[in-house]
Amino acid sequence: MIQEIAxxxxxxxxxxxxxxxxxxxxxxxxxxxxxxGFVVSLxxxxxVQRLLxxxxxxxxxxxxxxSEMLRKAGMPTAERLIAKIVxxxxxxxxxxxxxxxxxxEPFQGLVEEFFRFVPRFLVALLVLAIGFxxxxxxxxxxxxxxxxxxxxxxxxxxxxxxxxxxxxxVVMALEQLGLATAVVLTAFSIAFGALMLGLAIAFxxxxxxxxxxxxxxxxxxxxxxxxxxxxxL
Amino acid sequence: MENExxxxxxxxxxxxxxxxxxxxxxxxTLNNATTIVGVVRAVHECFTRDxxxxxxxxxxxxxxxxxxxxxxxxxxxxxxxxxVQTSHSLRTLHRVVxxxxxxPGKHTALRTVFAAxxxxxxxxxxVIDPSGPATTAERVTxxxxxxxxxxxxxxxxxxxxxxxxxxLITQLARPLVRALYGVALDEPLGSEFACSGRxxxxxxxxxxxxxxxxRFAIDLWLRTEALAERFVVxxxxxxxxxxxxTRTTLREAVRQVVLSxxxxxxxxxxxxxxxxxxxxxxxxxxxxxxxxDAATWDYxxxxxxxxxxxxxxxxxxxxVLEPALLARLMDESPGARSQLDDELWVxxxxxxxxxxxxxxxxxxxxxxxxxxxxxWRAAAFMSHTESExxxxxxxxxxxxxxxxxxLKPALVARWSAEV
Numbered sequence: 001m002i003q004e005i006a007x008x009x010x011x012x013x014x015x016x017x018x019x020x021x022x023x024x025x026x027x028x029x030x031x032x033x034x035x036x037g038f039v040v041s042l043x044x045x046x047x048v049q050r051l052l053x054x055x056x057x058x059x060x061x062x063x064x065x066x067s068e069m070l071r072k073a074g075m076p077t078a079e080r081l082i083a084k085i086v087x088x089x090x091x092x093x094x095x096x097x098x099x100x101x102x103x104x105e106p107f108q109g110l111v112e113e114f115f116r117f118v119p120r121f122l123v124a125l126l127v128l129a130i131g132f133x134x135x136x137x138x139x140x141x142x143x144x145x146x147x148x149x150x151x152x153x154x155x156x157x158x159x160x161x162x163x164x165x166x167x168x169x170v171v172m173a174l175e176q177l178g179l180a181t182a183v184v185l186t187a188f189s190i191a192f193g194a195l196m197l198g199l200a201i202a203f204x205x206x207x208x209x210x211x212x213x214x215x216x217x218x219x220x221x222x223x224x225x226x227x228x229x230x231x232x233l
Numbered sequence: 234m235e236n237e238x239x240x241x242x243x244x245x246x247x248x249x250x251x252x253x254x255x256x257x258x259x260x261x262t263l264n265n266a267t268t269i270v271g272v273v274r275a276v277h278e279c280f281t282r283d284x285x286x287x288x289x290x291x292x293x294x295x296x297x298x299x300x301x302x303x304x305x306x307x308x309x310x311x312x313x314x315x316x317v318q319t320s321h322s323l324r325t326l327h328r329v330v331x332x333x334x335x336x337p338g339k340h341t342a343l344r345t346v347f348a349a350x351x352x353x354x355x356x357x358x359x360v361i362d363p364s365g366p367a368t369t370a371e372r373v374t375x376x377x378x379x380x381x382x383x384x385x386x387x388x389x390x391x392x393x394x395x396x397x398x399x400x401l402i403t404q405l406a407r408p409l410v411r412a413l414y415g416v417a418l419d420e421p422l423g424s425e426f427a428c429s430g431r432x433x434x435x436x437x438x439x440x441x442x443x444x445x446x447x448r449f450a451i452d453l454w455l456r457t458e459a460l461a462e463r464f465v466v467x468x469x470x471x472x473x474x475x476x477x478x479t480r481t482t483l484r485e486a487v488r489q490v491v492l493s494x495x496x497x498x499x500x501x502x503x504x505x506x507x508x509x510x511x512x513x514x515x516x517x518x519x520x521x522x523x524x525x526d527a528a529t530w531d532y533x534x535x536x537x538x539x540x541x542x543x544x545x546x547x548x549x550x551x552x553v554l555e556p557a558l559l560a561r562l563m564d565e566s567p568g569a570r571s572q573l574d575d576e577l578w579v580x581x582x583x584x585x586x587x588x589x590x591x592x593x594x595x596x597x598x599x600x601x602x603x604x605x606x607x608x609w610r611a612a613a614f615m616s617h618t619e620s621e622x623x624x625x626x627x628x629x630x631x632x633x634x635x636x637x638x639x640l641k642p643a644l645v646a647r648w649s650a651e652v
Contacts, residue, residue: 062591062593068552140549140594140598141598143545143546143548143549144546144549144598144601144602147542147545147546147605148484148542148601148604150538154545155545155548227482227483227484227530227534227535227538227608228482228483228530229401229481229482229483229485229486229487230528231398231399231400231528231529231530232399232400232401232402232483232486232487232611233399233401233402233422233486
């Protein structure tokens with residue numbers, strides 16, 4: 001009995017020792033990958049930042065209005081932001097590789113998953129950026145058009161349009177990432193539908209007369225606002 | 234060849250049949266039935282009476298009139314009983330009527346006239362505005378004379394206006410063009426002009442013709458191109474025109490003028506960045522001296538609209554104007570009685586000009602954003618000069634030109650920083 005217990009203990013110890021001996025090199029490798037990855041990521045970040053500066057990304061970002069938006073959001077410049085994103089993508093890649101090197105059962109296939117995710121992530125970022133740019137452009141155009149037309153609440157109208165376009169961009173980006181697609185799409189559809197329905201009911205029932213009056217006034221105001229250019233030329 | 238692509242086969246055949254010419258008078262038309270016959274007769278009288286020995290041609294470039302304008306030109310008789318002809322032309326009088334093809338707009342009509350002038354080796358090209366003040370033979374001759382007999386190669390009209398008239402010209406177009414190009418040009422936007430065949434050929438070689446903005450920017454561009462390319466430019470007194478028939482709204486007019494100015498700034502950047510001072514231009518003709526009455530309009534309502542619009546677009550103005558400048562503008566609180574002083578106005582205009590260089594906001598949007606500021610400036614100007622004599626108002630206009638000139642280095646610095 002005692003012998004059997006001793007054998008089991010020895011066997012257990014041997015298994016542990018074997019596993020430990022097998023694990024240590026993987027741990028060392030993972031640590032090296034982790035630390036080395038950090039250094040490489042830092043270098044890549046610096047290189048990307050310099051490359052973007054050389055390509056004039058800062059000016060492009062100024063021209064597109066992205067810089068202004070980033071400043072308002074308390075974020076770094078576009079060059080720094082992109083370099084940071086690249087840093088995290090590269091470093092997370094190394095972290096995933098390091099974890100994969102440890103060969104833990106639950107994390108098997110993590111590297112493949114990660115590399116499948118990266119392109120989707122980049123596309124999502126692009127969609128988000130386009131959404132922001134389109135939102136800004138449309139906001140500006142709508143604000144100027146409605147001010148020129150003398151519409152009341154021009155800022156509210158154009159602001160709502162900007163939020164809507166950016167929201168569509170965010171939803172599309174999240175869908176691209178595959179993050180809670182159904183929840184996001186459903187929430188967006190419900191919110192958008194409710195908003196439109198609410199407006200339709202408010203305008204159709206509650207504000208029918210007000211709407212009529214508003215449109216009539218609008219027409220009058222527009223005629224009044226269309227000043228003749230003749231005395232100015 | 235530029236000509237071959239610009240001129241239709243039918244027009245080309247007609248021009249070849251006419252052959253070489255000395256004087257070409259172009260009539261760009263679009264539904265000018267009410268005035269065109271008088272203009273055609275005046276041109277023919279001018280040819281017959283004042284230039285009988287020269288080869289002359291009148292070319293109508295029609296933009297698709299639906300009121301029979303081309304037919305009226307074709308059929309217009311110039312042997313009217315009340316037309317006293319003191320001499321007869323020794324040469325055949327040619328009259329060519331042709332619809333232009335290409336992009337719709339005055340620039341395409343002018344391009345056709347210029348291309349015809351180049352093909353026919355015209356020495357003088359005159360463009361008459363058929364919707365302008367009554368055209369007489371004397372006035373056509375006045376336009377032809379300086380180009381034919383002196384070294385001037387571009388002749389721009391000059392009008393005797395009341396200084397409170399044409400505010401968009403006096404507050405924006407004129408002082409800006411004067412300051413940037415360093416030349417005391419009075420009317421950057423007039424539609425009539427005369428030029429040499431050499432200048433017409435030069436213009437044909439430029440790439441302005443296919444630009445979208447050229448549709449309304451061509452008048453300004455022609456003048457600034459002549460200045461920038463150092464052609465000898467002169468001015469000629471013409472009877473005052475009235476824009477009363479225009480159907481353009483003020484905002485649209487501001488937009489077109491701003492787009493025209495930007496088109497010229499971009500085209501002539503190497504010139505105006507270095508130009509300085511203010512050269513006078515030789516003027517032909519007789520100064521009418523009599524100052525017409527100023528047009529009256531409701532500037533207080535305009536000020537109210539300006540105030541409303543500026544408040545609404547403040548977030549957009551923040552993108553264009555420096556914070557200190559915007560703060561000063563906001564402190565002034567737009568209104569008919571509030572002052573938008575020369576310096577503030579000029580700095581704002583220059584900030585918009587520099588913003589077109591940055592390219593962050595589209596030029597069309599910038600033009601729309603400047604409109605309320607202009608409306609404020611126009612209303613404030615009209616309010617402050619309401620009871621002033623024309624001489625004092627004129628002094629104010631001269632002072633504004635000086636302010637544009639004085640602050641030009643700030644625009645040059647900002648523009649150059651973006652290169």
